[in-house]
Amino acid sequence: MRSRLESFPDASVALVQGASRGIGLGLVKALLEDAAFETIVATCRDPASAGDLRSLACDRLSIRALDVTDPAQVENLGRALDEEGLRPSLVVNAAGVLHGEGFAPEKKLEDLDMRALERVFAVNAFGPALMLKTLRPRLAREGKAVFAAISARVGSIGDNRLGGWYAYRASKAALNQIIRTAGIELSRRNRNAIAVALHPGTTDTGLSQPFQANVPAGKLFPVEQTCDYLLSVIDGLTESDNGGFFAWDGKPIEW
Numbered sequence: 001m002r003s004r005l006e007s008f009p010d011a012s013v014a015l016v017q018g019a020s021r022g023i024g025l026g027l028v029k030a031l032l033e034d035a036a037f038e039t040i041v042a043t044c045r046d047p048a049s050a051g052d053l054r055s056l057a058c059d060r061l062s063i064r065a066l067d068v069t070d071p072a073q074v075e076n077l078g079r080a081l082d083e084e085g086l087r088p089s090l091v092v093n094a095a096g097v098l099h100g101e102g103f104a105p106e107k108k109l110e111d112l113d114m115r116a117l118e119r120v121f122a123v124n125a126f127g128p129a130l131m132l133k134t135l136r137p138r139l140a141r142e143g144k145a146v147f148a149a150i151s152a153r154v155g156s157i158g159d160n161r162l163g164g165w166y167a168y169r170a171s172k173a174a175l176n177q178i179i180r181t182a183g184i185e186l187s188r189r190n191r192n193a194i195a196v197a198l199h200p201g202t203t204d205t206g207l208s209q210p211f212q213a214n215v216p217a218g219k220l221f222p223v224e225q226t227c228d229y230l231l232s233v234i235d236g237l238t239e240s241d242n243g244g245f246f247a248w249d250g251k252p253i254e255w
């Protein structure tokens with residue numbers, strides 16, 4: 001088995017949050033094929049219904065239940081890592097919601113709905129903040145350590161020319177601010193660690209499915225391609241990238 005993630009120490013631990021399907025599942029598959037990572041912890045809300053993830057079962061994969069919007073579950077994850085002596089060198093927070101039962105991205109102000117706003121913010125922004133709170137003291141202290149949150153270009157305020165999608169855009173902008181702020185704290189408290197927000201590019205998953213008709217040819221990435229891009233960006237990150245917002249091709253995105 002070869003290693004593409006050569007910037008990480010040998011026998012590292014990776015943790016992927018939101019691994020039941022889509023990009024999170026693709027990242028678990030890619031990490032299992034990478035020699036750099038001895039243990040991959042994959043979390044999802046309901047492992048019993050995550051058949052694709054469970055089909056990857058092997059000695060290196062540890063699957064755990066985690067609803068990222070539940071602070072008690074996030075704390076439990078932290079305690080479980082302590083008990084197993086696992087200190088992740090790489091954490092990818094992949095979970096995100098754009099649409100769900102009873103809600104869709106807003107086209108206009110009248111579409112705003114308090115429950116949808118709360119749900120989207122809870123998964124996309126508050127969950128990753130809880131993950132940072134719990135995992136910061138548990139990140140590997142030796143070698144490179146990365147906390148990567150999968151954000152979205154539409155969370156860029158400077159790049160917003162189309163409007164709409166209030167909850168999703170604003171939740172990703174909030175996530176970006178959380179990452180920026182955590183990056184500053186990491187530079188003081190975890191000097192080997194880097195926090196980044198990453199835009200995966202439009203990817204063929206359930207999240208983008210209802211909106212794929214408007215995507216120009218060649219701009220809809222298969223999950224495997226996106227995961228390759230994201231892991232290359234993660235591998236290339238250095239201290240000077242801490243707190244940044246980058247696209248799948250490694251280019252910085254304006255806030």
Ligand SMILES: NC(=O)c1ccc[n+]([C@@H]2O[C@H](COP(=O)([O-])OP(=O)(O)OC[C@H]3O[C@@H](n4cnc5c(N)ncnc54)[C@H](OP(=O)(O)O)[C@@H]3O)[C@@H](O)[C@H]2O)c1
Nearest residue numbers: 018020021022023045067068095096152202203205207208
């Ligand atoms: N696909 C794209 O084109 C695109 C573009 C830009 C950014 N992104 C971002 O990329 C990330 C991954 O998206 P995707 O395309 O892979 O979406 P997806 O296929 O819809 O997968 C979303 C994942 O989030 C998980 N999730 C939802 N709520 C959760 C919660 N409360 N706790 C834990 N996990 C939860 C889902 O788990 P369940 O199976 O339990 O529901 C699922 O694993 C998201 O952050 C998304 O915003 C995607």
